[in-house]
Amino acid sequence: MTDGAGCHPRPAHRLQWPAHALWSLLAALTALVLLAGCAAGPSSLAAGTPRKAVLAQLGTPFTATPLAGGGERLVYSTGPMGFYVYHVDLDGSGRVARTEQVMTFERLAGIPINQWTAVDVRANFGPPMRIDRVYSFDGDVWTYRFIADINLRRLAHVHIDPAGVVRRVMFTDELLSDDDRSF
Numbered sequence: 722m723t724d725g726a727g728c729h730p731r732p733a734h735r736l737q738w739p740a741h742a743l744w745s746l747l748a749a750l751t752a753l754v755l756l757a758g759c760a761a762g763p764s765s766l767a768a769g770t771p772r773k774a775v776l777a778q779l780g781t782p783f784t785a786t787p788l789a790g791g792g793e794r795l796v797y798s799t800g801p802m803g804f805y806v807y808h809v810d811l812d813g814s815g816r817v818a819r820t821e822q823v824m825t826f827e828r829l830a831g832i833p834i835n836q837w838t839a840v841d842v843r844a845n846f847g848p849p850m851r852i853d854r855v856y857s858f859d860g861d862v863w864t865y866r867f868i869a870d871i872n873l874r875r876l877a878h879v880h881i882d883p884a885g886v887v888r889r890v891m892f893t894d895e896l897l898s899d900d901d902r903s904f
Contacts, residue, residue, distance in 0.1 A: 763797050763807035763820050772815040782809070783847045792818065798847030804868045806847050824867040829877040832890050839863075839885045849879070859883060866895060 763779060775795065776782075782795035791813035799805045805824050812818040824846065832842065842849075842863060849863035860882040869875045874895035880888045 763809055764822065766809060766817050766820050768817055768819070770817040772811055775809060775811075775817060779809075784844050786844055796844065796847060800846075800865070801848045801850045802866065804866050804874075806845075808845075824865065826867065826869055826875065826877075826892070829865065829867065829879075829890060830892075832879065832887055834887055834889065837887045839881050839887075842879055842881070842887060850876075858889070860888065 766775060766778070772793075772795075779795075779797055783798045784794075784796045786794050786796075788794050788810060793811045793815070795809040795811065797807045797809065805822055808819075808821050808823050810818045810820070829846070839861075846865055850866050851864050853862045853864065854860075855862055858880050860880060863879040863881060865877045865879070867875055867877060874897070876893045876895050878891045878893065880890070882888050
């Protein structure tokens with residue numbers, strides 16, 4: 722008679738992780754992915770980086786416009802729903818001279834009224850989050866998202882008349898669905 726050892730194979734050992742350990746691992750992996758994304762973003766570009774390396778790292782810019790002195794501005798936008806727009810300015814030899822995040826209150830409030838056109842706005846800030854029309858203005862209202870200095874989500878509303886000229890810039894807070902101030 723047999724002792725039964727061969728009759729019932731022992732189940733393979735399965736690694737079981739406690740739920741909190743799985744969540745911790747997932748959080749750590751997410752943080753690594755986010756940090757890797759930040760490391761590869763426009764703000765990580767060193768001065769002197771050649772244009773070809775910028776394009777290899779960041780891809781095709783939203784716009785590329787000539788600068789005085791033979792340089793070029795590459796615009797990278799996280800829009801239309803993002804909060805950031807980066808200008809990567811290249812010098813006359815095609816190397817990074819500076820990088821700047823321009824989706825700020827100061828930059829948006831500094832749009833030259835009655836001087837800039839829709840082309841200027843798009844070249845500097847990329848695509849708007851949305852384009853609306855309102856009863857009190859004859860033209861389009863381009864809305865951009867940005868983060869104010871205290872991590873407050875804000876909206877900039879750029880009023881562009883039918884001729885394509887910026888006539889007004891207004892600001893509001895971005896109300897979230899769980900915000901007590903929403904009606």
